[in-house]
Amino acid sequence: MRDRIAAFLVLLPSLVAVGIFVYGFIGQNLYVSLSDWGKNPAQALAEEPTLHFVGLANYQELFTGFVDVRFRQSVVNLIFFTLFFMAGSLGLGLLLAVALDQSPKGEGFFRTVFLFPMALSFVVTGTIWRWLLQPQGGVNVLPTLLGLPPLSFPWLTTREQVLVFDWNQLPFYTALVVGLVLLYVAYRAHREGERKRRFFALLSGGALLLWALTLGRGVHLLPYPEPHGFSLALVGVILAAMWQMSGYTMALYLAGLRGIPVEVLEAAKVDGANPWQTYRYVILPLLAPITLSAMIVLGHIALKIFDLIFAMAGLDYAPTDVPAIYMYLLAFRGNQFAKGATIGILLLLLVAVVVIPYLASQLRKEVRR
């Protein structure tokens, strides 16, 4: 008992600090996001601003308001950025790790070289890559070294978009994706023989898909079509981010590869597995937990990205906009504090979607042990 009291007393200061400075401020931010702070310029920066409760009006405005088309594009940008950045870093990191795992000559040297970009800050990376991606320099003149004509792709200044869709289709696509994920969960449950989970996943997934294919098509967020898509200007940003973070995933994978017991690999060899089969059925499954951790780390970096884009394209260039940048613009340039807080809450929710299932599964594992 005395032990418990001592432990509690030791923990108390940090509990209080975290309670105030993390959860207290999250709470305050939530409150601000439900208010009208900034709507009236006389109140925006007043000494004692009076705030009025407006419910979810700010959220509604961001997703359906006429002026906030830029927010919607920034969300689309963020999703594409996160997907491609994660896929690219994981793929490239795995390739590098597999290559280094063959113990080539100068392995230590290359390992350092690949890992080095991670030591830089995103601002430095962004500045270097902005120079490299200038229309008449860097990457575009690379082919001339091989005697080929230079590229003319205007990396960071293009306004082209691909995979364009209408914002009004958003509920449809969301329901479709979530429905398919749930069906996959049901399939996994079926394989593992968990009947209860299979039933619920099947039911909710099926219902969502049914809604998406019937009523979902009729839902319109806006009274007019509004195209959004993957802006190609993001390709350069993704390249830079991959350059920075793939060394990190390489290090993780390399540790994982080195950690695979030799017996397992030898057993596979005895069973007559060729190298491809060894990778596909033995090594990759053993690396799955590493992939998951790397995805969590990369995912939350991607969702919070701000400095890289700040340094590469500036704040005012909508094709590379992400919600964090739009939040800064609204709150600190436009004095729209409530709307800024709203974006902050939305970002928090997004990161939570990535991190909480991971934390929960980790916690469950620990309890099982």
Next chain:
Amino acid sequence: MRKWLLVLGVALGLSALAQTGKLEIFSWWAGDEGPALEALIRLYKQKYPGVEVINATVTGGAGVNAKAVLKTRMLGGDPPDTFQVHAGMELIGTWVVANRMEDLTPLFRQEGWLQAFPKGLIDLISHKGGIWSVPVNIHRSNVMWYIPAKLREWGVNPPKTWAEFLATCETLKRKGLQAPLALGENWTQQHLWESVALAMLGADGWNNLWNGKLKFTDPKAVAVWETFGKVLDCANKDAAGLSWQQAVDRVVQGQAAFNIMGDWAAGYMTTTLKLKPGTDFAWAPSPGTQGVFMMLSDSFGLPKGAKNRQNALNWLRLVGSKEGQDTFNPLKGSIAARLDSDPAKYNAYGQAAMRDWKSNRIVGSLVHGAVAPESFMSQFGTVMEIFLQTKSPKAAANAAQAIADQVGLGR
């Protein structure tokens, strides 16, 4: 008698010694613009040697970072003694309406500044019966820059209207000049827009846009976007990646014929590129805006709760004086806001600008904070992005009006 003298002596001594303590000046003047501020601070120290001056600068173009820092300081109850701010609505719409500034009308009366500054300028810095900041310099927004030798080579004249400009642009394109107009990142595009808008709407129409009498959705205002779209067709396609200096470089190197930029471009070309104003490079009011001076001005204000109020007032006195302005502006590359400054201290461009400043109709700039509050200005960048993405004048006009309604423009 002796006692009386002693009292007098002590009083005199006290008043000379009175100016001690500190003065914190908050600005974004560093780098190229640093020397001008330092010269002004030196002058202040000569006059008030007892005061310790803290030069708090936060770097970043046009004060984007400084303004964010200032907001956190003001909200945190730690205002600097005086801070740099664009004269006009940028100050009024953010700080004056929030009741954070002191009215400087008594200072203006005391120093006779109501006559020293032009009326158009006083109108821009006044709000609800008060005058809220002391302008230290004047820059002009609506200027078109070119290289006379190059224009002769191409056989064209600087255009006087936007219609002429578009015709000249076609001529130049036929002669193989891909992008006759050099343009840079988002804010320089907005800068170009305000020149186009001023030409299309006229000075009265421009002012009506900001007091709410003319709606952005009015056909006249929509027509601005149409012309603006045509003008953009004359400009380089990689604009988003260029700073304003790089855009000026294109003109100097002959890759473009014209650039619309504020007259800090003159400072850049004379000081950094070592070109001679009037011969190596030349200027004209941007097409269709002859006789109108679209101004922007840096100014200093007095926040409520300044810790060293008297020192700050002395600073403002110096900033508004003839001596202060003629010390600061030749180094900064701007002209004095006062009408009585000494032309001999300025270069050829400065002298020309001073003549226009005295004779032209004065209107305020949008991009540089004179006519619209920050809440509008910062979101105007989004309007510009909407236009560049959709190329639709109607969509841009609707968005601009939606923001104007939202922030209560002109109220």
